[in-house]
Amino acid sequence: MVAELAGRAGARLLAILAVSLSRHTALRALLRIPLPTGRVPRVIGVDDFALRRRHRYATVIIDAETHERIDVLPGRTADTLEAWLREHPGIEIVCRDGSATYAEAIRRALPDAVQVTDRWHVWHNLCEAALSEVKAHSACWATVLDAPIYDGPRAQTTLERWN
Secondary structure, three states: HHHHHHEEEEEEHHOOOOOOHHHHHHHHHHOOOOOOOOOOOOOOEEEEEEOOOOOOEEEEEEEOOOOOOEEEEOOOHHHHHHHHHHHHOOOOOEEEOOHHHHHHHHHHHHHOOEEEEEEHHHHHHHHHHHHHHHOOOHHHHHHHHHOOOOOOHHHHHHHHHHO
């Protein structure tokens, strides 16, 4: 009961159950319970997010296998992440964005860890590369679009739309 309610509420409930225990004793008993030791995750995800855009940022670390948040670090500096990684050895794979800051921190703290890019950044970079290729070859397509691809009643409309 003490673990769920703590303090006065726990003491009141224990009094109803005819257990004589003060709130101070209940809290001391609660504080004597050892904290669970967190297991070291094998795969983590590291990303930054804005607490207040352009003013304050933080770094979130999640267990990539269970999708549970492990920790939130103040700021998004390499030193902060490196210190956290050094306190948690045993991580094998780190999933991160394209940040050189995080890459350097991981390289310094966990030299044997495998670094992978998260899927959002993979898709984003793929889309950017495809768009730049389309832009680079737009002049080539302009010559093809001068002649209609097919003859039909909608050929002129289609050609106008493409242009």
